[in-house]
Amino acid sequence: MTVTSPAKSKMTGLRAPSEVGIFTVLILVVVILCIMSPSFRTFSNALSLLLNGAVIAFLTLGQMLVLLTGGIDLSAGATVALTGVAAAMAMAYGAPWWVGVIVALALGLLVGAVNGFIIHYGRVPAFIATFAMMGVASAIPMVLTNAASLTVVDGAFSVIGQGKILSVPVPVVLLGVAACIVAVALARTKFGVHVYAMGGSAPAARLAGINIGRNIVTVYALSGFFAAIGGLILTSRLMVGYPSAGLGNELFYSIAGAVVGGVSLFGGVGTVGGAMIGAVLIATVTNGLNVLNVNSYWQSFVIGIIILAGVFYDTNRARLRGIPLAKRLYALTRRGSSSDA
Amino acid sequence: MDVPVIELTGVRKSFGPVDVLKGVNLAAYAGKVTALVGDNGAGKSTLIKGLAGVQPYDEGVVTFEGKPVTLHTPREAAALGIEVVYQDLALCENLDIVQNMFLGREEISNGTLNEGTMEREAAETLRSLSVRTVSSVRQKVSSLSGGQRQTVAIARSVLKKAKVVILDEPTAALGVAQTEQVLALVRRLAESGVAVILISHNLVDVFEVADYVSVLYLGQMVAASVPIAETNNEDVIGYITGTKSYNGGQK
Ligand SMILES: Nc1ncnc2c1ncn2[C@@H]1O[C@H](COP(=O)(O)OP(=O)(O)OP(=O)(O)O)[C@@H](O)[C@H]1O
Ligand SMILES: [Mg+2]
Numbered sequence: 001m002t003v004t005s006p007a008k009s010k011m012t013g014l015r016a017p018s019e020v021g022i023f024t025v026l027i028l029v030v031v032i033l034c035i036m037s038p039s040f041r042t043f044s045n046a047l048s049l050l051l052n053g054a055v056i057a058f059l060t061l062g063q064m065l066v067l068l069t070g071g072i073d074l075s076a077g078a079t080v081a082l083t084g085v086a087a088a089m090a091m092a093y094g095a096p097w098w099v100g101v102i103v104a105l106a107l108g109l110l111v112g113a114v115n116g117f118i119i120h121y122g123r124v125p126a127f128i129a130t131f132a133m134m135g136v137a138s139a140i141p142m143v144l145t146n147a148a149s150l151t152v153v154d155g156a157f158s159v160i161g162q163g164k165i166l167s168v169p170v171p172v173v174l175l176g177v178a179a180c181i182v183a184v185a186l187a188r189t190k191f192g193v194h195v196y197a198m199g200g201s202a203p204a205a206r207l208a209g210i211n212i213g214r215n216i217v218t219v220y221a222l223s224g225f226f227a228a229i230g231g232l233i234l235t236s237r238l239m240v241g242y243p244s245a246g247l248g249n250e251l252f253y254s255i256a257g258a259v260v261g262g263v264s265l266f267g268g269v270g271t272v273g274g275a276m277i278g279a280v281l282i283a284t285v286t287n288g289l290n291v292l293n294v295n296s297y298w299q300s301f302v303i304g305i306i307i308l309a310g311v312f313y314d315t316n317r318a319r320l321r322g323i324p325l326a327k328r329l330y331a332l333t334r335r336g337s338s339s340d341a
Numbered sequence: 342m343d344v345p346v347i348e349l350t351g352v353r354k355s356f357g358p359v360d361v362l363k364g365v366n367l368a369a370y371a372g373k374v375t376a377l378v379g380d381n382g383a384g385k386s387t388l389i390k391g392l393a394g395v396q397p398y399d400e401g402v403v404t405f406e407g408k409p410v411t412l413h414t415p416r417e418a419a420a421l422g423i424e425v426v427y428q429d430l431a432l433c434e435n436l437d438i439v440q441n442m443f444l445g446r447e448e449i450s451n452g453t454l455n456e457g458t459m460e461r462e463a464a465e466t467l468r469s470l471s472v473r474t475v476s477s478v479r480q481k482v483s484s485l486s487g488g489q490r491q492t493v494a495i496a497r498s499v500l501k502k503a504k505v506v507i508l509d510e511p512t513a514a515l516g517v518a519q520t521e522q523v524l525a526l527v528r529r530l531a532e533s534g535v536a537v538i539l540i541s542h543n544l545v546d547v548f549e550v551a552d553y554v555s556v557l558y559l560g561q562m563v564a565a566s567v568p569i570a571e572t573n574n575e576d577v578i579g580y581i582t583g584t585k586s587y588n589g590g591q592k
Contacts, residue, residue, distance in 0.1 A: 193447060196433070205444070208445030
């Protein structure tokens with residue numbers, strides 16, 4: 001028996017090419033927007049793009065961990081609202097800013113952990129459990145504040161969303177640190193291999209004796225935690241806790257970022273690098289549509305098309321892998337003879 | 342007569358009103374391949390799940406190296422050195438060979454994966470089984486053929502010095518050449534001292550590779566550990582279909 005498809009790219013695997021692909025798309029989009037719009041290519045716009053992108057990217061980071069295990073977290077956006085308001089409320093009651101931060105982060109972890117428990121031990125599908133949690137987590141800040149916004153009085157709190165370290169905005173620095181930690185955890189620890197294994201084949205992971213419950217709770221808790229950081233950034237940028245913050249397109253964008261970044265909705269496939277590039281791409285597209293004065297109603301439309309393209313590629317990945325683009329497109333015109341490898 | 346590494350006596354298992362195993366005896370011997378055959382629904386998988394500790398028996402005695410043991414969890418089975426290679430569920434396609442072989446028992450140093458050690462051990466294990474069909478232990482399983490996957494799954498089972506390896510239809514989905522390859526591997530596995538239990542519907546395979554054959558018929562062991570030299574294809578088919586009963590072979 002000989003190896004039928006000797007993988008020449010042994011060392012690089014299949015990941016590098018997919019990241020290069022999405023990175024190329026990002027560069028293209030940036031170049032096109034720079035040509036089209038003078039206001040896009042300003043430094044201040046770049047900063048605002050990165051700031052907006054940081055919140056989406058934090059959600060994408062958590063979403064990606066959950067997606068890798070074969071799940072999904074629909075409550076991430078609602079957790080942004082819940083934790084952002086919780087921090088503002090804590091400070092309104094006189095707590096110092098860092099207590100507000102701890103309250104928000106702990107609440108994010110808790111919401112995520114509850115998701116994980118319900119999903120694993122309650123055997124509720126992730127889609128349904130986090131969908132329900134989305135309702136619960138978005139209602140609580142509305143009820144507590146009576147849908148009114150809460151002004152943050154502790155000025156020091158503004159450092160999270162408005163501060164700079166060596167002229168780099170703090171949210172971007174935080175994101176860089178978090179992304180590096182997650183990347184190392186996924187690539188170099190037992191936890192990482194197990195997360196990929198669970199998404200690759202849940203029965204195989206179970207038979208290998210992996211502690212699936214603990215890992216499920218961990219990834220959802222981390223998703224809640226990163227959503228809480230998103231909530232803190234949003235509240236700190238405006239110094240106001242909005243009970244409706246994060247209830248707009250954030251969830252939608254975070255899933256879009258992960259999917260176009262090469263994270264499979266079926267689990268087991270994706271990298272931090274790809275997901276982060278995907279998040280920046282989504283942020284760039286929305287920012288570009290803004291500066292081009294495209295009616296904001298079109299934004300969801302465009303992102304929706306992008307998600308469809310990403311999911312379409314993901315679904316047909318096995319068939320399309322390794323085939324040159326022209327041949328892929330040709331193959332898609334004659335569907336039906338699907339060959340699962 | 343060989344001494345059994347593991348021996349089951351009077352094993353029973355029912356699901357509600359359905360008695361699936363009705364007092365079954367089974368033995369496996371070090372360095373020998375024991376084929377477990379039987380028609381669909383005879384209870385082979387149920388018997389194996391009990392050995393693996395994933396679905397404990399209701400009743401019965403399990404003796405391991407002469408001592409009575411319990412098999413209530415997969416960990417207990419693994420601690421004794423009992424490994425099961427499941428037909429389809431064994432591997433994660435999205436992981437590479439090393440990751441699959443070490444899944445759930447990774448080598449760790451300073452909190453991170455010790456890739457070097459794992460790569461070396463994986464390659465050594467493959468070499469010890471004379472596997473030369475995989476070019477790199479860093480290949481993703483999705484890029485492997487059916488036979489190569491089965492090879493990796495078997496290599497995974499012996500990585501940690503297993504004493505009993507149970508193979509559930511390892512050649513079911515394979516072509517002629519790959520079947521030969523895997524059967525040769527099963528043979529080498531036994532020759533390395535492991536007690537192998539081979540589930541198969543293919544009697545040609547059974548007669549090629551097994552030392553003993555045990556036949557389940559509707560939850561009963563109608564022929565237990567029959568030396569392969571003392572039986573033939575026709576008889577075994579008779580036991581499987583319930584048209585013949587085994588009475589030879591002194592215990
Ligand atoms: N969890 C269960 N609940 C109820 N009945 C079960 C369960 N598992 C197995 N059975 C029944 O037990 C009987 C034996 O099943 P088992 O899977 O052990 O057979 P088998 O010998 O492995 O068959 P095959 O050759 O088709 O794999 C079947 O009638 C099956 O329907
Ligand atoms: Mg079976």
